[in-house]
Amino acid sequence: MSTGRYSTHDIEHYDRPRRRTRPRTKDRPTYDDAVRGVVVTVDRGRFTLLIEDRTVTAMKARPLGRKGVVVGDRVRVVGDVSGADGALARIVEVEERLTTLRRTADDDDPVERIIVANAEQMVIVTALADPEPQPRLLDRALVAAFDAGMQPLLCLTKADLADPAPLLSTYSSLGVPWVVTQRGGDLTELRERLAGRTSVLLGSSGVGKSTLVNALVPEAHRDVGSVNAVTGRGRHTSTSAYMLALPDGDGWIIDTPGIRSFGLAHVEPEHLIEAFPDLDEMTEECPRGCTHGSGEPECGLDEALAAGTADPERVSSFRRLLAARSESAY
Structure with missing residues (x-):
């Protein structure tokens, strides 16, 4: 026009x-x-x-x-x-922009905030202990990654303090790749996952994001915080997002401030189901307005479960993410 x-x-x-x-x-x-x-x-x-x-x-x-x-x-x-x-x-x-990572302050907040643009991969950094894992926040980060069209990667830190197996079992049905690290440990596998990509690191304060960044890019000199012994929460050390080139030009990482809430008011159920092509096919005959959650009448996922053509664990995991989108912002 x-x-x-x-x-x-x-x-x-x-x-x-x-x-x-x-x-x-x-x-x-x-x-x-x-x-x-x-x-x-x-x-x-x-x-x-x-x-x-x-x-x-x-x-x-x-x-x-x-x-x-x-x-x-x-x-x-x-x-x-x-x-x-x-x-x-x-x-x-x-x-x-090729991708945009968004969030709202709360689930009923109409104002979207774009955190970063053009990242291909979201590295969700979660400590296995000190502070304890926050599954609800992790679920919400996964929803945001799927909605933005980013490949999620779980990065579990502080493996010297706790066994990663129980947490990993929760997400195995989603097929999300993962790496496990510990302070001073070998980061070869993580470097391989980051190579040739632009990755945004997301996680709560105190989980070890800045420690990882300093190990990956030694000249970054990102401040490293500690965890409050009373609240179990970390102290904010990064106050703004910062994009850094990996050594030898082998990709980019974006360090972000620690998050304590992640609103998902902008995420629509039909966008989330598209991140699961096998389940998306089963919802083609769903009634208009179906969210594909538990209790929806005539939902194609329930019909597929009854027919034995859907993986119950995968449907359960998807619906857990869908429920995380609808809960109050963590």
Whole structure:
């Protein structure tokens, strides 16, 4: 659709002119000289970008309006992109995102918050002890990963303090890959899972995310926290998401602040079932509006269970994730 002046294919949209003012010109900038970069961190309206082999500080151009710019975004930039001290560039375009990891503060909060963009894999970091595992939060992270189209990976830390088998048995039917680590242990398997991908690390405070990041990227120097002996909760050490290149250019990891709640108001049941193709096929004849949860009348999953064509453990696991989406945010 065209307004007569500008087409929807223009790089930017002009802001509405202030009262009693007129646009200075009808000529639109083309930004042919814009360069591409990736957002590695955001701090109080300033964006740190990686452009080729240098970091550049930038601000968002006014015509972008309220369009958010988050860690992982691929952007086009104009201005001073030298990376010199005091230099400031402008982000003039945010390229189309391949994936977006979202959450809401609570399940009834209509405002979605994008945490990171363009990550291919979500590494859900969970301690086996100190602090104790939080299955409800883990379930919610899995729902968010499936909804975003990301491959989930369970990373169980502190295996020197507890046996991972009981927790792993809970998720075996979902087919989610996993790795087990311990302080000072061999991270070869984790490195192999991260190689060639952009992965976002997600988990509660105190589970060992920053310790993992420092081991994977020694020059990262991420602060490492401790767990409160009374509450069993960790102290926030990362205050903002930060994207880091793995050694030898073999992928990226995004460290995120520790989370204590994960609202899923944005997740629709039909999107979640699509992450389970074998179960999705069984719901093709479900009545309109069926959520595929327990107790739904004439649900295809129940009919498949009765016919013996569905794996009961897999259906149970899917419905547990579906229930986690509907419970109050953890």
